[in-house]
Amino acid sequence: MDTLRTILGDIFNLEKDRAPLAEIKERIYSGGTLKGTNMCILILAIFIASIGLNMNSTAVIIGAMLISPLMGVIMSIGYGMATYDSAYVKESFLKLLFQVTLSVLTSALYFCLSPIDTASSELLARTEPTIWDVLIAVFGGLAGIIGSTRIEKSNVIPGVAIATALMPPLCTAGYGIATHSLKFFAGALYLFFINSFFICLTTFIVLKFINIPAKTYVSEHVFRRQRYLLSLLGVIIILPSMYMAYQSIRTNLEQVQVQAYIEKNFAQGNPQVVAYHLAPQEKVLDLTLIGRTITAAEETELEENLHTYSHFTDWNLHIVQNDMSGTIRAEDVKSLIDSQWNSVGGATLAETQEAAKKYKELSIRYAPAHQRFEADQKLLAAVREKAPNLFPAFTGIEGAAFATTDNEGKVAYTGFLAVITCKNALSADEQSRLQKWLDAEAGLPVTFMLKITPEQN
Template identity: 35%
Template sequence: MLAILQRFLRTRFLLTEDMAEPAEIQAAVEAGIPFQGTNLWVLIFAILVASVGLNVNSTAVIIGAMLISPLMGPIVGIGFGAATLELGLIRRGFRSLLTATGISLVVSALYFRLTPLIDAGTELLARTQPTTWDVLIALFGGAAGAVGLTRRARSNVIPGVAIATALMPPLCTAGYGLATAHWAYLGGALYLFSINCVFISFSTFLVVQLLPLPKHAFADKQHARRVRLVILGLALLTAAPSVYLAIGIVQEGTFTHNAKQFIDEQFNQQPGTYVVTSRLVASEQRINVLLAGQRLTPAQLRAARTHLPQYHLANAQLVVRQGIAHVDSADAQALRSSVLADVRSRNEQTLVSYEGRLAQLQQLLNHIGSPTTGGGLPPAADLLREVQVEHPAVRQLGLSRLVVPAADSLRADTTVIVALHTRPALPPAEQQRLVAWLQLRAGGRQSVQLLVAPAAAP
């Protein structure tokens, strides 16, 4: 049984079956390392595209920049060289990576220095505070990239890795910090970029170690061992600060969630009392609430404070102010942001509702006008010929539909309008017979209304 399981696992997880030839892999790695000519121009254009995307807060543009960026080449080359003990490859990879980093910083800083849009959007701010999750993304993404690089058939793995590990946006964010003197942005973005570089190289090193690729032989084995230890040590040193940052972010998120739940259950559910604004400062464990409406008594406020430990907020400082007279500038800004967010949310909901109703009407009209609808009236020209067989006085005929949609479904009342020009005029009895015939011709599913007007004399 154990032998069967081992054979199954070996068959399913075998990496050598579709592996490319070692010479082909080596050539692909070396081709992506140098930054000159085409690679250099593509890098510059990718930097500008990413900078524009960060500047206008466009996720799609940033993804496009990551796809065309050639930054993965030297990073993979460093890991590949470390695994195969090719010191020349490692040195070329480091030189190219430093060159690309410098060019990226200069070009992005020049762009952000010249652009009139200087506010930092959410896409840019997201690249200023790396966490442990960025380490995991770079590690697993780099491993996927290394596996894809060593296959005979090229797939979408490498573009996917370029998007997941996001090498270009942190560099452009660092350029923004350099151009605007936001040194915290510069440091955080460069740290995120270094995390991606180190762990993509490290995961490439691990994957290549598993593959039967030829390795450079050193006369001194101690030298080869030192190279590997340096790679491992650099990875550990890079990961350590990110763990600290991740713990801080998790604690902040937990505090915010618990504080919002506390405010909602202890204040928003009080009869006649409304929360105007709430400010949560996780770093200081402070909850600042502004209330309006029915004032809470000191006993009610003390009772609310006694519930703080139930929300894991035993050390939190609760500040409650009651009445609009206590609004300060921070409250006004928070209230303005809340109102704008509410208006934006309502507008989006209204737009979705209108689009849904429009889709319902379009679907209904398509159903009514479909030639497969049982018993439907034919086109006006064909219907005119049929009508003239029994009513030769009809000279012209037009068709239209009046749709009155229901409020809560796709079913709606539809009236078919048949407009006639006759010469001579149709007697009332003949008009009634025509309406009855049209109703029958329509299959009895639609109401038919007849509009008769005498045709002008020739």
């Protein structure tokens, strides 16, 4: 046992390849310096990250994270705390505050000027930090300060810059200012604060562990008070992220259970579930069915089956039915063609060709309609997921693409009709933003009608 302890102690010994304390201090001070080069790079990183978020480009966002100089100032605060240099902590904090303000305002300016104001998935991903973001910040901060205190420089810092993602949340906060969205602004700043705090905290812990010398003598009482305040602040910061993680887990479990419910109760495919929508506040599961019309008794049984799932014990089931049992799907048409070819074995060549032509025309007519229906359902599901983050008044949408026939008789989809329900009226500016966003999501001109359905108290 002693041998194993010795081996493990030797493997995880941070003193072996530690750089001299004077060199560590020089590295930290150098990284926390504000100068012309750093500020130019910061502004360039802001624009690169903003463009990447705007265009939903992960590669561009990663590039911005790699060149951002924000990490150095945050580690400087941790170094000042570890050495009890209050003047240096204050100076570093003011530097970070200046960089944060510059980043947010610059990105807000970019998004105000950008013709694309649609919220990409990269922007949405940085509005609801969870406990996993806290863990990433902790492990990333530990890796960063350990790498910074080694004799040989490594590629740890670039990796930490990507993992902890300091620059994108600030640009997302700028997007929140540009679009007057408190959700984007507050959520993104909270994510940045999580990353900054835990990078700073882990820097403090590792530097104390390697016995970085204090600038002034500090009593044990002061040290205990410092640990208590840091622990208390850490708990306060973590609590909202734990709640968001709980919400995320609950949503994922609901999705898993509702899909299991659909697979079990509609396994035969007639009727077929083409769309579903969860309304947690009202505790209602909306199912859109095509195929044969189900009876009232079957609907009661389906609701009872829903109650057997732990997350839906007190939910109601709302079914929207469309009797499309006579509709020919692409797969049905293919089956009809194959059957027709098999049944005309004794027919003449002319009859065979005529039969094939008939069913090929059916396939050409109905397959695009089926594909368009599937595309419409995917679009509606995407809008239902994203719209509440962009337009808080949004509660639902129904709609479909409409088609016209060109001079050659071919069907062309030229627009999308939608009925959008909101809990309160939208301003002219909100309606304009909604119009642009829907057009971008649909890839077609969208004509929509607003339906106001106030929440019931």
